Amino acid sequence: MAKLNFGGVEENVVTREEFPLKKAQEVLKDEVVAVIGYGVQGPGQALNQKDNGINVIVGQRKNSKSWDKAVADGFVPGETLFEIEEALEKGTIICYLLSDAAQIEYWPKVKQHLTPGKALYFSHGFGITFNERTGIVPPADVDVFLVAPKGSGTSLRRMFLQNRGLNSSFAVYQDATGKARERVTALGIAIGSGYLFETDFKKEVYSDLAGERGTLMGAVQGIFAAQYDVLRKNGHSPSEAFNETVEELTQSLMPLVAENGMDWMYANCSTTAQRGALDWWKRFRDATSPLFEELYDNVAKGNEAQRSIDSNSKPDYREKLEAELTELRESEMWKAGKTVRSLRPENN
Numbered sequence: 466m467a468k469l470n471f472g473g474v475e476e477n478v479v480t481r482e483e484f485p486l487k488k489a490q491e492v493l494k495d496e497v498v499a500v501i502g503y504g505v506q507g508p509g510q511a512l513n514q515k516d517n518g519i520n521v522i523v524g525q526r527k528n529s530k531s532w533d534k535a536v537a538d539g540f541v542p543g544e545t546l547f548e549i550e551e552a553l554e555k556g557t558i559i560c561y562l563l564s565d566a567a568q569i570e571y572w573p574k575v576k577q578h579l580t581p582g583k584a585l586y587f588s589h590g591f592g593i594t595f596n597e598r599t600g601i602v603p604p605a606d607v608d609v610f611l612v613a614p615k616g617s618g619t620s621l622r623r624m625f626l627q628n629r630g631l632n633s634s635f636a637v638y639q640d641a642t643g644k645a646r647e648r649v650t651a652l653g654i655a656i657g658s659g660y661l662f663e664t665d666f667k668k669e670v671y672s673d674l675a676g677e678r679g680t681l682m683g684a685v686q687g688i689f690a691a692q693y694d695v696l697r698k699n700g701h702s703p704s705e706a707f708n709e710t711v712e713e714l715t716q717s718l719m720p721l722v723a724e725n726g727m728d729w730m731y732a733n734c735s736t737t738a739q740r741g742a743l744d745w746w747k748r749f750r751d752a753t754s755p756l757f758e759e760l761y762d763n764v765a766k767g768n769e770a771q772r773s774i775d776s777n778s779k780p781d782y783r784e785k786l787e788a789e790l791t792e793l794r795e796s797e798m799w800k801a802g803k804t805v806r807s808l809r810p811e812n813n
C-alpha cells in the first residue's frame with residue numbers, strides 16, 4: 466500500500482497501479498457478488514463490476530421501479546436479477562446497499578444467509594457503528610468491511626464511463642477468513658474507485674454525518690439563506706442577491722477552487738475581493754466553529770443517527786420530506802435561482 470503525504474501527515478492509500486483490475490478479477494474470480502438494493506449506489510456499483518468482468522448479481526424487491534431499472538440496465542430475471550432472499554442465498558459477498566433504514570428492517574433475513582466464510586459489505590459505517598440502535602451485529606465467522614464512494618452512485622457510474630474514478634474510503638471491521646483485506650480492496654477497485662483511502666467504520670460514519678450536515682449540504686444552505694436575506698432586507702433585488710450568493714459561487718468560483726485550491730482563487734480575483742475575503746474568512750470560521758463542535762458532538766453521541774432512524778422509518782416519511790423540500794423550492798431565493806438558471810447561455 467502506498468503511503469502518501471497529505472499536508473504533512475502520512476496516510477495509507479491503495480492505487481490502481483498497485484492493485485490493478487486484473488488483480489481484483491483474480492481475487493474475486495470464485496465469488497458471487499450479490500448487490501442487494503438497486504437504488505442510487507446499487508446501479509453504479511453493480512454495473513461497474515459487471516463491466517469489469519466480476520460475477521455480479523442483483524437482489525431487489527419485485528414490483529418496484531428499481532426492479533424495472535435493473536432489467537432496463539441489462540440484469541436478467543432468474544439469471545442475474547433475483548428477489549432479495551434468493552440473491553442473499555446465492556451471494557458469497559453480500560453488498561448491503563438498501564437504504565440505511567431498510568437495512569435495519571431487513572437485517573434478520575440477511576443474517577440467516579450469512580454462512581461461514583461469506584462477506585458482508587457496506588458502503589457506509591452507519592449500521593455497524595450504531596449497532597446498539599440498528600441491531601446489525603454480524604456473526605463472527607464472516608468478513609465485514611466497507612467501501613464508501615465519496616459521492617453519488619450516479620457519479621460513480623458516470624466517472625467510470627469517462628475512464629475516471631471516484632475516490633472511496635475503505636475499512637475492515639472483521640476479518641474472519643484472513644482474506645478480508647484482499648477482498649475489500651478488490652471490490653473497491655472493481656466498483657470503479659480511483660484511489661482507496663483507509664479508514665475505520667466509526668470514522669467513516671462520523672465524518673460523513675458531520676460533513677453532510679455541515680459544509681456539504683446543511684451549513685451551505687444556511688449561509689446562503691442568511692446572506693440572501695440580509696441583501697434583500699437592504700433593498701437588493703432577488704436576482705442580484707441570488708447572483709452574489711449562489712450563482713457566482715457555483716458557476717465561477719467553486720470550479721476554480723476545485724481545480725487549483727482556495728489560495729489560487731484568492732490570488733486570481735480582484736484586489737478588492739481579495740482584501741475582503743482575507744479579512745473576513747477567519748471571522749466566519751470563529752463564528753461557526755461552536756456550531757460545528759455541537760454538530761460533531763451530536764453525531765458522536767448517536768443523536769443524529771437516532772434522528773435519522775426515527776424519521777426515515779416512519780410511514781409518512783416521503784410526504785413529510787416533500788413538504789420540507791417544497792419549503793426550500795418555494796422560497797424566494799430558490800425561485801429566483803430557477804429563473805437565473807434558465808438564463809444561463811447554455812440553457813438558451
Ligand SMILES: NC(=O)c1ccc[n+]([C@@H]2O[C@H](COP(=O)([O-])OP(=O)(O)OC[C@H]3O[C@@H](n4cnc5c(N)ncnc54)[C@H](OP(=O)(O)O)[C@@H]3O)[C@@H](O)[C@H]2O)c1
Nearest residue numbers: 502503504505506507529531562563564567588589617618
Ligand atoms: N446515495 C449515495 O450515492 C450514497 C453514497 C455513498 C454511500 N451510500 C450508502 O449506500 C447505501 C445505499 O444507499 P442508497 O442511497 O443507494 O439507497 P437508496 O437509493 O435509498 O436505496 C434504496 C434501495 O433500498 C430498497 N428498499 C428501501 N426500502 C426497502 C424495504 N423496506 N424493503 C426492501 N427494499 C427496500 C429500495 O428498493 P425500492 O426502490 O423498491 O424501494 C432500493 O433498492 C447506504 O448505506 C448509503 O449510506 C449512498
